Amino acid sequence: MVQTEDKETTQKQAALFDLVRYLKEQKILVEEALDRSLPIERPAKIYESMRYSLLAGGKRLRPILCLATCELMGGSVAMAMPTACALEMIHTMSLIHDDLPAMDNDDYRRGKLTNHKVYGDDIAILAGDGLLAYSFEHVALETKDVPADRILKVIARLGNTVGAAGLVGGQVLDLESEGKTDITVETLSFIHTHKTGALLETSVVSGAILAGASDTEINQLSRYAQNIGLAFQIVDDILDITATDEQLGKTAGKDLAAQKATYPSIWGLEKSQATAQELVDEAIAQLDDYGLAAEPLKAIARFIVTRNH
Amino acid sequence: MVQTEDKETTQKQAALFDLVRYLKEQKILVEEALDRSLPIERPAKIYESMRYSLLAGGKRLRPILCLATCELMGGSVAMAMPTACALEMIHTMSLIHDDLPAMDNDDYRRGKLTNHKVYGDDIAILAGDGLLAYSFEHVALETKDVPADRILKVIARLGNTVGAAGLVGGQVLDLESEGKTDITVETLSFIHTHKTGALLETSVVSGAILAGASDTEINQLSRYAQNIGLAFQIVDDILDITATDEQLGKTAGKDLAAQKATYPSIWGLEKSQATAQELVDEAIAQLDDYGLAAEPLKAIARFIVTRNH
Numbered sequence: 001m002v003q004t005e006d007k008e009t010t011q012k013q014a015a016l017f018d019l020v021r022y023l024k025e026q027k028i029l030v031e032e033a034l035d036r037s038l039p040i041e042r043p044a045k046i047y048e049s050m051r052y053s054l055l056a057g058g059k060r061l062r063p064i065l066c067l068a069t070c071e072l073m074g075g076s077v078a079m080a081m082p083t084a085c086a087l088e089m090i091h092t093m094s095l096i097h098d099d100l101p102a103m104d105n106d107d108y109r110r111g112k113l114t115n116h117k118v119y120g121d122d123i124a125i126l127a128g129d130g131l132l133a134y135s136f137e138h139v140a141l142e143t144k145d146v147p148a149d150r151i152l153k154v155i156a157r158l159g160n161t162v163g164a165a166g167l168v169g170g171q172v173l174d175l176e177s178e179g180k181t182d183i184t185v186e187t188l189s190f191i192h193t194h195k196t197g198a199l200l201e202t203s204v205v206s207g208a209i210l211a212g213a214s215d216t217e218i219n220q221l222s223r224y225a226q227n228i229g230l231a232f233q234i235v236d237d238i239l240d241i242t243a244t245d246e247q248l249g250k251t252a253g254k255d256l257a258a259q260k261a262t263y264p265s266i267w268g269l270e271k272s273q274a275t276a277q278e279l280v281d282e283a284i285a286q287l288d289d290y291g292l293a294a295e296p297l298k299a300i301a302r303f304i305v306t307r308n309h
Numbered sequence: 310m311v312q313t314e315d316k317e318t319t320q321k322q323a324a325l326f327d328l329v330r331y332l333k334e335q336k337i338l339v340e341e342a343l344d345r346s347l348p349i350e351r352p353a354k355i356y357e358s359m360r361y362s363l364l365a366g367g368k369r370l371r372p373i374l375c376l377a378t379c380e381l382m383g384g385s386v387a388m389a390m391p392t393a394c395a396l397e398m399i400h401t402m403s404l405i406h407d408d409l410p411a412m413d414n415d416d417y418r419r420g421k422l423t424n425h426k427v428y429g430d431d432i433a434i435l436a437g438d439g440l441l442a443y444s445f446e447h448v449a450l451e452t453k454d455v456p457a458d459r460i461l462k463v464i465a466r467l468g469n470t471v472g473a474a475g476l477v478g479g480q481v482l483d484l485e486s487e488g489k490t491d492i493t494v495e496t497l498s499f500i501h502t503h504k505t506g507a508l509l510e511t512s513v514v515s516g517a518i519l520a521g522a523s524d525t526e527i528n529q530l531s532r533y534a535q536n537i538g539l540a541f542q543i544v545d546d547i548l549d550i551t552a553t554d555e556q557l558g559k560t561a562g563k564d565l566a567a568q569k570a571t572y573p574s575i576w577g578l579e580k581s582q583a584t585a586q587e588l589v590d591e592a593i594a595q596l597d598d599y600g601l602a603a604e605p606l607k608a609i610a611r612f613i614v615t616r617n618h
Contacts, residue, residue: 042499046473046481097438102411102430121411122484125434129406130473132438136445137468140461148457152449155464159446164355164439172355175431190351 019299049127062087062203075211082142086135093131111249161202170194183261197229227283237262328608358436371396375516384520391451395444402440420558479503492570506538536592546571
């Protein structure tokens with residue numbers, strides 16, 4: 001009986017956890033840190049271009065995941081903030097380069113003109129390079145009160161996640177698959193694991209590494225992150241079909257127009273939605289041991305399947 | 310008398326130092342390490358593209374400077390090799406991106422087609438990103454027998470050297486200056502300090518940091534590196550006028566055709582050559598305390614003003 005009552009109390013308290021407020025507060029913290037991280041120096045144009053995309057809004061999901069995991073594992077926000085900023089720099093860099101005419105050729109991102117539409121292709125390429133380089137410098141220089149070997153582990157992991165074994169490799173397979181009608185679920189999964197999943201997983205795992213989590217804990221958190229990463233991508237594909245341009249802040253229906261293989265195009269909308277929900281449920285189950293302290297991570301998982309942008 | 314004799318002996322032994330052989334041997338060591346550092350994985354195309362440019366030859370001056378300095382400061386080649394490889398990955402990445410049609414639009418590099426001419430603009434952008442990300446991962450994962458805090462210092466310095474405060478910033482000012490006829494020596498110096506000097510200086514200084522050199526030693530080596538960096542660029546500008554396409558492995562006379570401000574265009578050829586020589590003499594003077602052990606670094610400095618490609 002006592003156990004059942006405890007469980008009920010926990011569920012009620014969990015229901016009281018205000019995710020919207022939490023995300024808003026954490027987002028402000030992250031955006032203040034991002035703003036401070038990159039003052040304008042000479043030549044001003046490149047710093048302005050880097051800041052234009054870095055401070056263009058967005059959910060800041062990756063830094064928030066990193067901070068939340070570091071706190072859950074007994075670390076502090078301060079310990080994880082430089083890495084949280086680096087994750088957003090890396091994410092921003094990948095968006096700037098993916099949007100280039102030589103790649104996906106997108107004019108809008110987060111409701112604003114893409115970097116190259118404002119600054120030109122040359123500066124956009126260099127702004128991406130600058131953000132990528134700076135992300136590593138920032139983690140190496142600004143991470144305080146964390147043993148150096150943990151910081152090195154985080155840097156190695158960040159590098160792996162952006163490079164040919166991660167984002168870059170996923171984007172290459174994505175470009176190769178465009179226009180093809182015979183893409184398998186296996187290929188699609190490779191693309192998304194590398195393009196989206198890897199950075200989300202590293203966001204979670206790097207927070208844990210900085211806090212000094214054990215290998216067992218890191219494995220559990222990895223499974224959580226892999227599940228929400230895949231769910232996130234499935235929902236992205238669904239939203240491309242069901243949401244409006246205004247909701248997305250970018251052109252909707254692009255995948256369909258480009259005849260791009262997506263989860264809904266292979267599985268249909270209904271199975272895609274059900275699978276995303278299952279993945280999120282499994283992600284949340286990984287965090288059962290942590291009780292209420294894991295509520296931010298659990299709520300973020302739930303948010304991923306219910307978001308409309 | 311004894312001192313004079315010693316000095317004469319030293320000069321004779323220095324004259325016997327076989328730089329050509331040294332550079333050849335070190336180059337082989339570096340190229341073997343580069344080859345091993347990047348095996349082909351899935352998706353193969355991106356790894357092939359990265360390897361195409363990374364293993365396209367070149368003098369390997371940056372890695373050789375790093376290895377030589379680490380040895381001079383009491384470290385080993387093994388301690389510095391991952392950083393040496395990272396320096397070449399970064400250098401290669403900057404060449405791939407600079408050669409893109411959106412930037413300098415070059416078709417040849419080191420006598421071979423540029424990366425984007427072989428693999429397309431999209432893959433070339435991603436190959437650069439992949440090499441840049443991998444350079445940090447490689448240093449963080451593969452550097453052995455060096456305290457973690459020294460490795461972090463090297464990573465911070467590498468990031469600073471590639472980013473907006475280094476290569477990227479220099480390239481931006483270079484692009485902005487193109488076609489302008491009123492470029493000052495100050496602007497030209499900013500461009501080269503950032504585009505060429507910074508990475509050469511970091512090559513030298515990172516070798517010293519890994520070996521545990523003192524701040525005084527690092528300052529001395531920095532001055533050596535700044536001098537050879539500027540001399541290197543002046544000689545590059547001179548060679549663009551005086552050398553043939555075959556000697557350079559790229560189109561000669563490009564600066565002139567693009568009406569680019571260069572040291573010879575501001576100072577004339579004679580003053581440019583004299584200044585390069587003075588800079589090299591001053592660089593060598595920084596190493597007086599180290600005697601014969603510094604002969605590789607001294608010989609490299611001399612080589613910079615006498616090279617014809």
